[in-house]
Amino acid sequence: MERNILTNFEFTKNIQIEAEKSKLSVTIFSAFIKDNAINWISEYLKDIPEVKIISRWTPQDLAFKASDLSSYGLCKQNGWKFGIDNSLHSKAFIFDSKTVLLGSANLTDRGLSLSRDGNLEMGTVIEPTIADLQRLYELEKNVTWMDDALFEEIKEQIDILDIEKPDNPSWSSALKDKLSPVVDYLWISELLHANPESFEWPDMEDLDIAHDIDLLSLSMENIRNKELIKQKFLSCREYRWFKQQLHLAEEGTYTNFGWLTDKLHNAILDDPPPHRVGVKKYASDLEKWVKVYANQEIKITKFERTSGYSLI
Template identity: 30%
Template sequence: MALLDEKQLRDRLKDLLPSSKRSWIYSAFISATAAEWLGNYLSLSSESRVLVRGRLDDVVNGVCDLNALKLLLEKGVNVGMSSALHAKIYFFDESVIASSSNLTAAGLALCQSPNIELGIEAQATASDVTIAENLWRQAVKVDLSLLQKMTDYVEGLDLSKSTEHLIWPGELFVEKRDLYCSDFPLEGSLDQPEWNRFELLAQTTAYRWLLNEVMKENVALSFGYLTKKLHDALYDDPLPYRSDVKQMLSSLLSIVDRLDEEKLQITRPRHSQIVSLRSLVN
């Protein structure tokens, strides 16, 4: 294994891209310059894929270029989005490169003033493949039709207002991914907009998990039952203590109780907490 700076990574990709049947590139950010460069070297196959974070605020702030995704789709590359993605990996037949370099001109030294980046190349293992495949399985798959709808939505935004904490509407972006402690309101993050505005809360993975559990059972659920379900659903390794799971759930229910006047209702019989659908109560 050896460290690769941004220029060495670019040159290594030039070697690997044309000869690899499997080319998986996962990068939080993407630029049109880098996508065009990639297309010039990529050996297209059904195994060609690019996974980006793709959040609406990324698009509006220019770190995720929808034109770059269009270019790749038109070349036959599979494209996905995962809103929690921060990793940057370049995965080929026999090797995988983990790097700080995004798929951008600055990240791959395709401009005069690139970022200072470092990465490392190693032989790909079966475990590496499983991790990468799991990320792809949970991604929102993007085609030209969906991309056009996203482009139209962005063009219709009033960007004279704040561009922080923008989210895609549910009809464009519905994500089903593994559940982690970081998806829940934690100490130090309670002032974030998603925990103070229902329209943002409703799009969080934590709220969607809670709503899905209640809708699936179609009955009122106790705090104890939900604690066990949450503990079993978390993918963190190591798993948190049960006491920490209780605190996470308690924080979420407190926020739901304060903000949700549409779907879920929290009641407290005998000093416990019960979560139910408002449609069942009313």
């Protein structure tokens, strides 16, 4: 019986099969990446002209060992390109632009259940349309491709974090700028689904709150840490996109709530896109987040029927 939803074992087995079949290119998006999973998949990726591995690699991911710093060296050794996007949340395995595996599994031992204590994950396999592939390629626009100089800069800062052990690990301003490429498009999964007030006393059964906790890489221990939440929000793709839209707005443009809703609707890649009412909800929540956590960067002016936004 053919299944559209794959279990851990089936998902991992499909990755192996598609990797062995691939002849031209393989691209993997995975928030977390561990060396043992890199070594595992390298056994099945032989003589492929182009392999690209893209990870999130936030300072928290590396400092707390959710991802391995040494993965770049393994990819380089294999002749693969390695890139990072500090806001990456998606997981996708793309083989020869013909087969795409999507799911919750990261390229890690636990994510792919390479050992007995694997996570409970699910996924699916699709044959992408041209439009699907275009959306996936658009994600690469947000990737910063690694070279030895950038790696040494990241490694130096991780070494410092390991010694200082700050409450909220973060990159220096200079490195943060290097790792913050332009954000042109967004997936619904990259948008905040709840308002910031929800975090005052979070209901973990609320799927929107659970989504935002995952999106901002928070945990039960720090879910009410406002300074950390602020740091996470200011670096998330949705906020960076909004700030960029204000930078790009032509002089005389009414950058109000209607403008924001229209821009957000056009930026969302999901097919079908959300209804206009849904986009207004996302825009309204974004305004609330900006009011609480980005009021030193963006000014919100309230009018009788709308809100206006401007950079400070």
